[in-house]
Amino acid sequence: xxxxxxxxxxxxxxxxxxxxxxxxxxxxxxxxxxxxxxxxxxxxxxxxxxxxxxxxxxxxxxxxxxxxxxxxxxxxxxxxxxxxxxxxxxxxxxxxxxxxxxxxxxxxxxxxx
Amino acid sequence: xxxxxxxxxxxxxxxxxxxxxxxxxxxxxxxxxxxxxxxxxxxxxxxxxxxxxxxxxxxxxxxxxxxxxxxxxxxxxxxxxxxxxxxxxxxxxxxxxxxxxxxxxxxxxxxxxxxx
Numbered sequence: 001x002x003x004x005x006x007x008x009x010x011x012x013x014x015x016x017x018x019x020x021x022x023x024x025x026x027x028x029x030x031x032x033x034x035x036x037x038x039x040x041x042x043x044x045x046x047x048x049x050x051x052x053x054x055x056x057x058x059x060x061x062x063x064x065x066x067x068x069x070x071x072x073x074x075x076x077x078x079x080x081x082x083x084x085x086x087x088x089x090x091x092x093x094x095x096x097x098x099x100x101x102x103x104x105x106x107x108x109x110x111x112x113x
Numbered sequence: 114x115x116x117x118x119x120x121x122x123x124x125x126x127x128x129x130x131x132x133x134x135x136x137x138x139x140x141x142x143x144x145x146x147x148x149x150x151x152x153x154x155x156x157x158x159x160x161x162x163x164x165x166x167x168x169x170x171x172x173x174x175x176x177x178x179x180x181x182x183x184x185x186x187x188x189x190x191x192x193x194x195x196x197x198x199x200x201x202x203x204x205x206x207x208x209x210x211x212x213x214x215x216x217x218x219x220x221x222x223x224x225x226x227x228x229x
Contacts, residue, residue, distance in 0.1 A: 032216055043119070043206050043220035044157075051216055090156065094216075099145065101208075101218055103156045 002027040002095050006104035013081055014112050021076040021107045023091030033074040034092040034101070035065055044090065050074060061085070086111045115141045117209050119221030126197055127229055134192045134224045136207030142187035143209035147218065148180070151204040163190055197228040 007022040025031060032051050036044040048059025055067040065076045074091060091104040116139040126132050136146060145164050149157040161177075163169035163184035171177045179201075181193040190209075194201055206223040 036220070041204075041223070041225070043117070043222040044208075045220070046217060049217065099162055100159060101147070102159075105156045106154075108154075 002031065002093050002098075002102050004091050004093050004102055004104035006089075006091050006107050008107050009105065010108045010110065012110045012112060015083055016080050018079050019077065019081050019085075019109065021089050021091075021109065023074045023076065023104055025072050025074065025091075025093045027072075027093065027095055030096045032094045032096065033065075033067060034094075035059065035063070035074070035076050036090045036092060036103075037061075038088045038090065038106075040087075047076070047089075081109075081111050083111050083113065085109060115139075115209075115211075115217075115219045117143075117207065117219045117221040119207050119224055121224060122222060123225045123227075125227045125229065128198055129196055131193055131195045132197055132226060134194075134205055134207070134226075136190045136192070136209065136221050138188045138209045138219070141209075141211055141219075143190075143211060144187065145210045146184055146190040147208040147210075148182060148190075148192050149206045149208065151206060151223070153204075157206060160192075194226065197226070199228045202226055202228045 003026045005024045013019045034049045035047040048057050050067045058064045063078050089107045092101050094101045118137045120135045148160045151157050160175045161169040161171045169182035184190040207221045208218045210218045
């Protein structure tokens with residue numbers, strides 16, 4: 001069964017600094033990978049996804065992520081963060097042929113002025 | 114993008130009563146809907162998966178008689194928490210997907226349930 005590990009539970013960053021949120025997964029088959037953002041008391045919004053093709057995927061709000069099959073990683077990056085990026089970020093994986101989307105534990109990104 | 118509407122956003126109820134949460138896909142037909150539960154500062158835990166017109170498939174450890182799921186149409190799924198108790202207090206989030214091939218799940222804004 002697949003699993004997802006987000007290595008950092010909290011990441012504090014200064015405004016306009018770059019950020020990387022780490023995500024590793026485990027699966028014996030091919031997977032689809034997703035990053036979602038959750039603002040307080042809200043549902044999840046899709047930031048970006050990797051289904052196939054180019055390993056570098058660009059999403060909304062200036063975020064991008066790179067799929068690295070050999071390292072089973074899908075780290076999320078943004079070159080310059082804003083206060084409005086403060087939120088919880090979830091990495092998720094779905095195995096090909098499976099129904100279930102499995103989430104990581106989440107990373108709380110806090111942007112300091 | 115596609116919109117999933119979840120109602121109510123917040124509900125407070127007395128212990129022993131039942132609460133129904135609705136999840137609607139507003140601009141697409143969802144063959145599959147998912148119900149998640151989220152505890153404070155934790156990740157989403159899948160409770161059940163429902164396909165339109167079929168019985169829901171519950172995850173291990175989720176009481177199907179307590180959490181009743183109905184997916185009667187391609188745009189509506191409901192979760193009923195029966196005989197709610199304080200330990201059922203949580204944030205419940207629904208999600209909808211068009212088909213497996215359309216590889217994106219869209220999420221509702223969530224329902225915060227507080228059982229007194």
